[in-house]
Structures are given as structure tokens and as C-alpha cells.
Amino acid sequence: LHRGGLAERLCRLQNRERSAISFWRHRCVSEAEIPPDKSGILIVKILEVFEECTMQVAVCEQLEESPAATDSSDFVTSTAEPVLKVLFTRETAAHLKSGPQDIIHIYPPWQKLLLRNANVPVIMNTYFSQKVLRGGHLEAKEKAQGSTKKLIRKNIVSLAHTFRLNDPEDNRPQESSENQVACAAESTQTRTKGDSKQQLLALSAVNDSLLEMVESQGAVGWREVQVRVAVQRVYCLPAREGVRCQAQENNSAHAAGLFCRLCLLVQDAYGMFSEVQLQFLDSAEDVDQYCRRWEGKFCCLAGMKVVQRATRARTLGLFSLIDSLWPPVVPVKVPGQSQDSEMMTTNLPPPSFCYILTVQSGEIHMKVDEEEEISNLYQPPVVHGLKEIFQMGGCNVRCSFWARVLYLRLQTKHSVPINQREIWLFVTDFTLQDVAPVVPKVVAVSVAASCVLSTEVAEALAVASRFVFFRDALWGKGRIICVERTVLLLQKPLLYSAAGADLSELTGPVKLDELDSTTQANSICTVRGTVVGVDENTAYSWPTCDRCGNGKLELFPQDSKLLYCNQCAEVVISPVTKMQLEVFLSCPSRSQSTVKVKVWYKMRLFVLINMLLSLQSYEVRSVLGKEVGFRSCYVRAASSHPDCVGLEEIVLL
Numbered sequence: 141l142h143r144g145g146l147a148e149r150l151c152r153l154q155n156r157e158r159s160a161i162s163f164w165r166h167r168c169v170s171e172a173e174i175p176p177d178k179s180g181i182l183i184v185k186i187l188e189v190f191e192e193c194t195m196q197v198a199v200c201e202q203l204e205e206s207p208a209a210t211d212s213s214d215f216v217t218s219t220a221e222p223v224l225k226v227l228f229t230r231e232t233a234a235h236l237k238s239g240p241q242d243i244i245h246i247y248p249p250w251q252k253l254l255l256r257n258a259n260v261p262v263i264m265n266t267y268f269s270q271k272v273l274r275g276g277h278l279e280a281k282e283k284a285q286g287s288t289k290k291l292i293r294k295n296i297v298s299l300a301h302t303f304r305l306n307d308p309e310d311n312r313p314q315e316s317s318e319n320q321v322a323c324a325a326e327s328t329q330t331r332t333k334g335d336s337k338q339q340l341l342a343l344s345a346v347n348d349s350l351l352e353m354v355e356s357q358g359a360v361g362w363r364e365v366q367v368r369v370a371v372q373r374v375y376c377l378p379a380r381e382g383v384r385c386q387a388q389e390n391n392s393a394h395a396a397g398l399f400c401r402l403c404l405l406v407q408d409a410y411g412m413f414s415e416v417q418l419q420f421l422d423s424a425e426d427v428d429q430y431c432r433r434w435e436g437k438f439c440c441l442a443g444m445k446v447v448q449r450a451t452r453a454r455t456l457g458l459f460s461l462i463d464s465l466w467p468p469v470v471p472v473k474v475p476g477q478s479q480d481s482e483m484m485t486t487n488l489p490p491p492s493f494c495y496i497l498t499v500q501s502g503e504i505h506m507k508v509d510e511e512e513e514i515s516n517l518y519q520p521p522v523v524h525g526l527k528e529i530f531q532m533g534g535c536n537v538r539c540s541f542w543a544r545v546l547y548l549r550l551q552t553k554h555s556v557p558i559n560q561r562e563i564w565l566f567v568t569d570f571t572l573q574d575v576a577p578v579v580p581k582v583v584a585v586s587v588a589a590s591c592v593l594s595t596e597v598a599e600a601l602a603v604a605s606r607f608v609f610f611r612d613a614l615w616g617k618g619r620i621i622c623v624e625r626t627v628l629l630l631q632k633p634l635l636y637s638a639a640g641a642d643l644s645e646l647t648g649p650v651k652l653d654e655l656d657s658t659t660q661a662n663s664i665c666t667v668r669g670t671v672v673g674v675d676e677n678t679a680y681s682w683p684t685c686d687r688c689g690n691g692k693l694e695l696f697p698q699d700s701k702l703l704y705c706n707q708c709a710e711v712v713i714s715p716v717t718k719m720q721l722e723v724f725l726s727c728p729s730r731s732q733s734t735v736k737v738k739v740w741y742k743m744r745l746f747v748l749i750n751m752l753l754s755l756q757s758y759e760v761r762s763v764l765g766k767e768v769g770f771r772s773c774y775v776r777a778a779s780s781h782p783d784c785v786g787l788e789e790i791v792l793l
Contacts, residue, residue, distance in 0.1 A: 157267070161267050161268070164268055168270060180248040181245050181246065181247055182202070182250055183243065183246075184198075184200035184201065184202055184203060184226060184246065184263075185200060185242070185244075186199075186200050186226075186239065186240050186241065186242050186244065187200060187201055187223075189238070189239060189292050190292060190293040190295055191292055191293070192294070192297060193356075194356075195227050195228065196227070196228040196229075196233035197225060197227060197228075198225070198226045198227075198228065199224075200225070200244070200263075201217055201222060201224075202217070203216065203243070204216060224260065224261055224263055225261070225263065226246070226263040226266055227263065227264050228266055229267070232267055237271075242271055244270070244271055245270045245272055246268070247268040247269070247270070249265060249268075250263055250264070250266055250268075251263070251264045294356065294357070296347070296356050346365075346366045346367070346368050346440060347365060347367045347368070348408055348409040348410075349410055349412070350367055350369065350406075350412045350414050353367045354495055366442040366505075367440065367441050367442075368409075368440050369407060369438070370406060370407050370436070370437070370438055370439075370517040371406055371435055371436065371438075371439055371508070371515075371518075372407050372435070372465055372517075372518060372519065373404070373405040373435065373612065374403075374404055374427065374435055375403055375592075375626075376401060376421065376627075377401050377592070377624055377625070378399060378401075378589075378590055378592055379399055399422070400421050400592045401417055401418070401420050402417075402418045402419055402420075402426075403415055403416065403417050403418065403625075404416040404434070404439075405461065405465075405625075406439070407517055409472060409473050410472055410473045411466075411468050411491070412491065413462050413491055413494045414494055415458060415494065415495075415496045415497070416497045416498070417447070417497065417498040417499075418506070425594050427594060428594070428629055428630075428631070431627070431629070433508070433510055434508050434510070435520075436514040436515055436518035436635055437508050437510060437512060437515065438508075438509055438515050439507060439508040439509070440506070440507045441505070441506055443499060443500050444500070444505075445498060445499075446496070446497060447496045447497065447498045448496040449493055449494075449495055450493060450495070450496050451492065456536060457623055457624050457625060458494070459490075459494075460536045460538055461538055461612055462490070462494065463490055463538070464537070464538035465519045466488075466490045467488050467490075468488075468517060468519075469516070469517070470516045470517060472517075514635070520633070520635040521540040521636050522540060522636070523540050523541060524540065524541055525571030525572075526541055526543060526567070526569045526583060527572055527579055529541060529615055529620065530583065530618070532615060535617060536614060537615045537616065538612045538613070538615070539612075539613055539615045540609070540610060540613070541569065542610075542645075543567035543608065544605060544607050544608075544645075544650070545565050545566070545567050545605060546566050546567065546568060546582060546605055546650060546772075547566040547664060547772075547774065548563060548564070548565055548601050548602060549563070549564040549566070551563065551564070561589065562586060563586075563587040564584050564586060565584070565585045565586075565587060565608075566582050566583070566584055566585075566663075566774075567582070567584075567585055568582045570645070573646060573650065581653050582653070582663070583620070585610065585620045586619060586620070586622065587622040588621060588623050590623055590624045591622040591623055591624065591628075593628060597629070597630060600630055606630065607645060608628055608629070609630070610622065610626070611626065611628075612625060612627065613626050652665055653665050653666070654668065655667045655668075655730060655773070655782065656729040659782070660775070661775055662774075662775065662776075663774075664774060664775070665772075665773055665775060665784075666770065666772065667727065667735060667737060667773045667784055668770075669725030669726050669728070669735060670725060670726045671723055672724050672726045672734065673723070673734075674721060674722070674724070675721060675723075675724070676721075678722050679721035679722075680720060680721075681717050681718065681720070683703060683712070683716070683717055683718075684715060684716045684718055685705040685707070685708060685715065685716075686712065686713075686714050686715060687705070687708050687710075688705065688707050688708055689716075690705050690706070690707045690708070692706070693705055694706065696711055703715055719739075722736055722737070722738050723736070723739055724737075725737060730782065733782065736782070736784065737773060737784045738784070738785045770784070
């Protein structure tokens with residue numbers, strides 16, 4: 141606000157106006173009190189009430205006091221202007237709580253507006269209004285208001301109709317009694333069969349604008365009117381702690397296990413986006429199924445309410461996903477313009493806000509037509525090769541790719557719970573294996589704790605090397621991060637588009653880069669060198685279960701010579717011995733430094749490990765000077781003395 145500017149002056153005027161209205165209402169001790177001087181007071185009786193453009197419009201009958209009346213509350217119909225239209229703001233209407241047959245006193249400074257080609261005057265500036273209740277009917281009437289409800293019609297008027305634009309949809313009736321909401325008011329008439337028929341039509345009334353629905357129905361929500369949108373993405377978001385507590389208070393059946401919420405990213409015919417938060421899930425197992433059933437299809441939403449008006453500055457993650465779907469692939473409607481004119485999908489400004497919607501009171505009113513064809517608004521994920529992604533510019537760009545996961549490493553911060561730790565996935569694809577060493581042959585993908593993984597995906601990553609589809613991961617500053625709204629699937633989606641990338645799956649062995657001066661930390665490489673030292677003080681071994689891999693075996697109570705596994709609840713006959721030690725190598729690629737490799741493996745699979753782990757000096761000396769190669773090593777530090785962890789087999793060269 142600039143000092144003395146229009147916005148500041150308007151703000152001051154509005155504040156003075158609100159103060160004046162509040163002070164005037166405070167002076168009205170009782171609504172039944174009528175000042176003896178009625179000069180300038182407009183007295184009306186409401187005949188019909190409806191809502192339009194957030195204003196309450198009351199069709200009223202103007203009254204005037206009869207000269208022969210003995211009671212000050214006896215009125216007769218005015219002969220000058222018997223019918224008026226009175227406009228009340230939403231705040232004034234909420235204060236009056238008026239309905240048909242109510243008598244309203246409107247105090248100055250009300251204004252009368254005479255419309256061209258209209259016979260009914262319009263009364264404006266009705267902030268100073270008071271409902272008059274007649275004597276003994278005060279208490280009974282208030283009770284009736286609390287027990288009955290009146291359905292007030294809401295008229296949805298488009299700007300194209302207001303400005304008389306040539307729109308084919310203008311032929312639809314603009315004033316519709318189908319869109320109704322319940323408000324507390326006295327019901328003076330019973331519903332007819334026609335009213336019931338209109339209510340049935342209300343449930344089938346479908347709109348195609350999210351913005352128009354929110355502005356006309358309000359942030360509280362809409363039930364009777366539906367909006368038709370296209371489902372662009374299906375994903376899960378982690379449930380916040382406050383939401384979990386609320387779910388437990390509501391006695392949810394699986395409240396203790398709730399950790400994620402099913403969400404949809406939808407788009408309407410005008411290009412407007414919205415995130416719809418649906419039911420809570422105790423796991424993300426069904427995300428793949430929902431993606432295949434719903435993505436790309438039209439759905440009708442009802443019973444929604446606005447949780448938040450999200451802006452780009454506050455929700456960067458959501459808008460990075462929206463930007464990946466912009467501009468639209470087909471021309472979209474433009475509010476206030478004729479839809480017959482040619483519209484362009486390029487050079488359109490990206491959305492600056494969107495509404496986050498949720499269901500009301502746990503009731504889900506959503507219908508997806510799974511039998512219908514794919515929407516022309518739908519944009520499937522564009523699948524890139526990893527080489528192309530690492531050559532992209534920009535920051536916070538969403539990308540999708542199909543890659544083979546070679547290794548999983550969990551973040552080692554012990555102060556953070558395991559389920560909240562970051563995971564590193566080392567992946568590769570055909571585009572990295574078949575190129576010159578411009579980009580590493582294996583790259584790291586960070587999976588944040590906010591990225592919801594299904595149990596199936598988590599188990600597949602931990603057991604063996606698997607191909608995984610990464611949808612809508614975040615790329616920026618040379619890193620790929622899986623964050624909120626990123627989905628990991630074990631199968632390719634049915635609908636996707638390849639951006640000129642070769643998506644062939646790897647069939648042969650994976651090639652790795654050798655350790656050299658350009659190797660960075662948190663990478664996978666091959667190490668070759670001569671053993672120059674073994675740290676005997678850190679070497680140790682331990683037995684593990686040959687069935688489940690449990691490394692915490694106990695002595696069998698009945699026979700101390702045997703080991704017992706608590707997880708299998710059985711005696712371990714043939715334990716697998718695992719060992720660990722640190723080996724120092726002299727590598728030709730790093731001639732100025734010594735490379736330390738931490739080795740831990742199953743003894744029965746590798747004979748060389750038995751030699752390296754021996755604590756007898758003559759056996760240690762026997763391996764010194766031997767040339768060995770570690771096919772796969774994780775580089776923990778890439779300083780002057782690299783620190784590595786062996787991942788696969790050791791080869792004696």
C-alpha cells in the first residue's frame with residue numbers, strides 16, 4: 141500500500157464503514173424497537189430470496205404505515221412502488237437471517253437504482269437494516285428458525301452471459317433453481333412435487349469450471365453441484381501427525397496405521413488445476429491400481445470444501461508438478477471470451493494459484509467414468525533417458541525415467557528414525573551404459589522421507605536389482621530427488637510418451653566407471669590396485685542365519701554348540717559367517733594417494749576374504765603386494781585419500 145494511494149484510501153474507507161455498521165448494530169438493543177421518527181426508513185416485506193454473485197437478492201413488497209392503524213406494526217402495501225429488489229451483502233444477510241414474509245426496516249443512506257429496460261427498482265447500500273419481529277411472535281419465531289430450514293436458490297451467471305458474448309453455451313438457462321444450499325430461515329411453504337424434481341436435477345447439475353464453483357458456492361463447499369475435471373496424476377501424500385491424531389479421535393478402523401492420503405491432481409476445461417485429497421490409506425499398495433484406473437479419465441467432484449488457496453511461493457513442490465503439465469496440449473476455454481474464437485495453447489501464463497480441496501465429513505462424492513476414453517486434456521508422463529536428464533538446464537524440473545536400481549543405501553544419521561531417513565538409490569539405464577564418459581555410468585537418486593513408497597517397492601529395492609519407473613521426480617542442481625508427489629512403480633505405466641529417448645532395458649552386465657581423480661563422493665565405481673596394508677584391529681566376523689540372514693544369533697539352550705535364530709525360531713545348522721576389515725590399496729588411477737576399502741562378505745563365497753581377514757601376521761604378509769580388483773565400491777569420501785566400501789565380489793588379478 142502506497143501512502144495516500146487508492147488502495148490505502150479504500151482500506152481506510154472500508155474500516156470506517158465496518159466500524160460504523162458495528163456501532164449502529166450495538167445501539168440497536170432490541171430488534172423490535174422502532175424509533176418514532178420513521179422519516180427516510182424503507183419498510184419492505186420479503187417475498188422471495190435468492191443468491192447471485194455472493195450477494196443476497198430479496199424480491200420485496202414495499203410497505204407503508206396505514207393512517208388508520210392503531211398498532212405501529214400494522215402496514216399496508218405501498219401504491220407507489222409495490223415491488224422492489226433489495227441487495228444484501230453476505231455479512232448483512234448473515235446478520236439478518238431473513239426469509240420470506242419477514243419485515244425489514246432499511247435505514248438511510250440506502251440508495252435506489254433504476255435499471256434501463258427494467259420496471260423493478262433495485263435498493264442498494266442496505267448495511268443499516270433491521271428485522272422487525274411482531275410482539276409476542278418473537279420467541280416462537282426464533283424457535284421455528286432453529287428447527288426448520290429454507291432452501292435458497294443460487295444463480296450462477298457467467299461473465300460471457302453478462303457481457304452478451306457470442307458463446308454457444310449462452311443458450312443454457314443462466315438462472316437455475318438447481319443449485320441450492322440450505323440456510324437457517326423460517327420455512328413458510330411446503331415443498332411441491334416440482335421442488336423435489338428440481339432437487340433431483342441439482343444432483344446431476346455439472347459445471348466445468350473449478351474457479352466458478354469455488355467463487356459461487358464458497359469455500360465451505362458444495363454438495364448439490366458437480367464439477368467435471370480430468371485426472372492428471374494420482375499419488376499419495378504422507379499424513380501429518382495432527383491429521384493422524386484427528387483420525388484416531390474419529391475412531392477410524394485403521395487409525396493406528398494411517399500414514400498416507402490418496403490425492404488427485406485434476407484440471408478443468410479452463411486449464412485450472414486443483415489438488416483433491418481423498419481418503420486415508422494404511423499403505424500405498426493400491427496407488428498403482430488407482431493410477432491405471434483413473435489417470436487420464438474424466439471425473440465429477442461433489443461434496444468438496446476448500447482447504448487452502450495454494451500459491452507458487454508457498455507450495456513449490458505442487459507447482460513444479462503443475463509446470464510440467466503446462467501449457468495444455470489442447471486449447472482451453474478462456475473466461476469472459478467467446479469460445480468460438482481461435483485460442484492458443486502457447487505463451488499462456490502458468491497458473492499462479494490453485495485450490496486444495498478435500499472431502500466433507502468423510503463423505504466422498506466422486507465419480508470416475510473408467511469406461512470413457514482418455515481425456516484430450518490429459519498429459520502422460522514424458523519419459524526421458526538419464527543422459528538427457530543430466531544435460532537439462534533449469535532447476536526444480538519434474539522428470540520421469542525408467543532405470544535399473546543397483547544399490548540402496550540408507551542415510552546413517554542415527555538421531556533420525558529409520559522411517560524418516562533419506563534413501564540413496566544408485567541407478568543406471570541404457571543411455572548411460574552406451575555413451576562416452578561425459579556422464580557417470582551410475583548416478584545417485586535421493587529419495588526423501590516425504591516420498592511415499594509402497595511395501596512392494598521397498599521390498600523389491602532391498603532384495604535384488606530391479607527395474608523401477610520413477611514418475612515426476614525433481615531435477616535440479618545436478619541431482620535427482622524423489623519428493624512429495626513422486627511415484628515409484630515396478631511396471632511401466634500404460635500411458636507415457638518417450639521424449640526421443642532409447643528406453644531399451646539392460647540385458648548384459650552393468651559397466652561402471654573406474655576410480656580416478658574425477659570420482660565424486662556418493663558414487664559407485666570399480667577399484668583396482670595393489671594391497672599395501674590391512675587394518676587387523678578393525679577386522680572381525682560374525683555368524684548369520686542361512687535362512688533369513690539374521691545376524692543376532694544366540695546359543696541354543698539345550699546344546700551350547702549350536703546357534704539359535706529368534707526370527708526363524710529354529711536351530712541354525714549351517715550358519716553363514718560374515719566378515720569385515722579394511723584394506724589399503726595403491727591404485728594407478730590415484731597414484732598420489734592410498735585408497736581405503738572396507739570389505740565385508742560371506743566367507744564361504746570368497747576365498748580371498750579368508751586370507752585378508754586372518755589375524756595371523758604371516759597370512760597378512762602373504763596378501764600384501766597382491767593386486768586385487770573390487771568390481772563395485774561405494775565412495776564415501778573422495779578427498780586426497782578416498783574412502784570406499786566394497787559392494788560386490790573381489791577379484792584376484
